[in-house]
Amino acid sequence: xxxxxxxxxxxxxxxxxxxxxxxxxxxxxxxxxxxxxxxxxxxxxxxxxxxxxxxxxxxxxxxxxxxxxxxxxxxxxxxxxxxxxxxxxxxxxxxxxxxxxxxxxxxxxxxxxxxxxxxxxxxxxxxxxxxxxxxxxxxxxxxxxxxxxxxxxxxxxxxxxxxxxxxxxxxxxxxxxxxxxxxxxxxxxxxxxxxxxxxxxxxxxxxxxxxxxxxxxxxxxxxxxxx
Numbered sequence: 001x002x003x004x005x006x007x008x009x010x011x012x013x014x015x016x017x018x019x020x021x022x023x024x025x026x027x028x029x030x031x032x033x034x035x036x037x038x039x040x041x042x043x044x045x046x047x048x049x050x051x052x053x054x055x056x057x058x059x060x061x062x063x064x065x066x067x068x069x070x071x072x073x074x075x076x077x078x079x080x081x082x083x084x085x086x087x088x089x090x091x092x093x094x095x096x097x098x099x100x101x102x103x104x105x106x107x108x109x110x111x112x113x114x115x116x117x118x119x120x121x122x123x124x125x126x127x128x129x130x131x132x133x134x135x136x137x138x139x140x141x142x143x144x145x146x147x148x149x150x151x152x153x154x155x156x157x158x159x160x161x162x163x164x165x166x167x168x169x170x171x172x173x174x175x176x177x178x179x180x181x182x183x184x185x186x187x188x189x190x191x192x193x194x195x196x197x198x199x200x201x202x203x204x205x206x207x208x209x210x211x212x213x214x215x216x217x218x219x220x221x222x223x224x225x226x227x
Contacts, residue, residue: 002028003117006047008038008064009079010056018051021106022113035059039067047074049117051109054080054091062094069095075116075155079104092195097156119159130165132226135204135213137165146204157200160193164214164224171217197222 005027007018012033019029030045032038036059042050050068054061061078068076078091081102091099098112130137134147139162144151153161163180164172172180174193201208215225 002026003048004028004030004045005113006030006032006038006042006045006050008032008035008050008056008061009053010034011053014053017106018109021110025110025114027113035061035064035067038064042068042072042074046072049074049113050076051113052076052078052096054078062090065091065094065096069154073152073154077109077112077116079109089192089195092192093199095154095199097154116155119155130162132165132168132213132224135165135226137162144204151203153200153203154196156196157203160196161200161204161214161224164222168224168226171220171223173221177221193221 005022007015007022007029008031009015009018010033015031015033019031022029030041030047032041034056038050038052039059041047052061052064061080065076065078075097076095078096078099079102080091080099097116100109100112128139130139136145137158138144142158144153144158144161159180160177163177177193197214198208201211201214204213205211213224213226215223217223
């Protein structure tokens with residue numbers, strides 16, 4: 001069965017263009033022209049990935065992401081005409097997994113979609129279950145729990161935690177973590193890792209300002225220490 005992509009944009013010209021390229025690549029495409037409509041479509045169609053425009057009337061992409069993340073952890077690629085780093089960082093902080101800046105190449109967008117879905121669907125972690133005190137990551141089930149309570153992570157957060165837990169005690173550079181989380185197709189910048197780590201710590205650390213699991217290695221990157 002083809003994977004379903006939800007494309008959200010208030011410009012039908014862009015929706016139609018993106019639909020053509022995604023369908024040619026073998027995906028099933030559903031669409032929405034506003035954040036409110038996108039929430040309705042997402043609840044009924046359960047997309048495997050969302051391509052999301054940010055600047056829309058009514059409920060914009062930021063608000064959609066906030067609400068969507070309350071009930072669904074499917075990856076999100078945000079599409080924005082705003083090139084300021086602060087806008088990109090905000091999207092990542094809200095739980096987006098990647099971003100594309102307008103104007104964009106439809107072929108590049110398809111490549112980003114493939115890359116995100118490929119890494120989301122792969123179980124490449126060994127061993128399959130990683131444990132550190134109360135923290136448990138199950139690679140096969142793609143779940144994380146803390147004190148036996150489930151922790152909802154975005155695909156990027158999951159991949160970062162898996163990469164770090166697989167190499168406990170080893171300092172990993174931001175570039176290495178980008179490779180682990182996004183793959184070769186990702187063209188972002190290393191600062192995005194800091195945003196994802198901040199989000200991850202907020203979910204798994206008792207005190208994110210004094211992390212027990214994911215520690216900063218100044219001048220290098222991060223390492224998984226564990227209790």
